[in-house]
Amino acid sequence: MIRNRYAALCMTGLLTFGSAVGLAGCGSYEKVETLSENGASEEETGTEETKAVLEAQTSEKETEMTQAKLPEFDSVDETVYVVTEDGGTVNVRSSCNKLNNSNVIASLDTGTELKRTGVSKEWSRIVLEGEAAYIASDFLSTEKPDPSIYSNSASFAEGEVKLDPSWQYADFSKINSGAAVLYRSQADSRKGKTICVNAGHGTQGGSSVKTLCHPDGTPKVTGGTTSAGATSAVAVSGGMTFADGTPEYKVTVALARILKDKLLAKGYDVLMIREGDDVQLDNVARTVIANNASDCHIALHWDSTESDKGAFYMSVPSNESYRNMEPVKSHWQEHNALGESLIAGLKSVGVKIFSSGSMEMDLTQTSFSTVPSIDIELGDKVSDHSEGTLNNLADGLAVGVDQFFGF
């Protein structure tokens, strides 16, 4: 992922000005090819004709670019925001030239706040890490963009979100007559991220229907509710029962409701998979809805052991064939990163953590996820699940979400 190089920078949202730390990119063009692949949502990278010219005259152009004449800037001193139509990223350049990407020094997310010191019709001069840098003026606005435009749920209205049969992997779902519910935050400072909160279990009839474990039909690589080697698994299992007789699905949804309120208060939009005792959405349907209408997917569970062993997340198995299967191949690192962030958040509020905080597990959810996605186990059959404990768990998870998105 191209943006990783600048992740720390991009994710802060608000850049610090006048920092003495020089940005790695200034005068450092070693990743030109990688950067060039980032054409999707930034300024057009040039016509085929331009590229041909470039290939023939690369060295001359390099010199020309680093010495590109600056346009006449009108001096300004104002706050501006990165804007795009699709919530993508925009390149920051060391010179006012878009002939190729050799002068790209950063790639900023939509909504990033910047200080603008000069403006011309085509280019704006901004301050990046204390240095002057340039962005095409079309991608800057003095008005802060509505955060909902750069969330993955931007095209959805508040309220019910049903499985669209045209979505990737929707065909693999067997139970999908139910609906998730999208909530928009009313907080003053909205994050522009939608968190899918998936209360584990709670689908009547879910254990008598089977769905494929993997989109390519290959068998499961680890044991679990369904053993290794199986190619299909129960569509939604019933879940365990706590030592005090409370069914897991009641506790997962109680935590989901508390977490929803905390995330909304922090400025996140929330996609609730289940809010009552039952929703007719199997694990594939839940995952595909999350893929299309959220920016990360958190499934809440408690484990079936009886040792009060603490919280952990189900990490992506370090199995070569599994990690080479799409969509796992393109997303397993972000799944694990989300898990690590949530565990760090839980730790920060004093939640007991099991072992290193993770356990490798091949899950239907992980096998079909195209957004950062994790199954987190908040404890087990003998763990306390009083309202006070659930409240603390929700606080920890919300801290973890902030950490994951860099807020």
Ligand SMILES: [Zn+2]
């Ligand atoms: Zn569970």
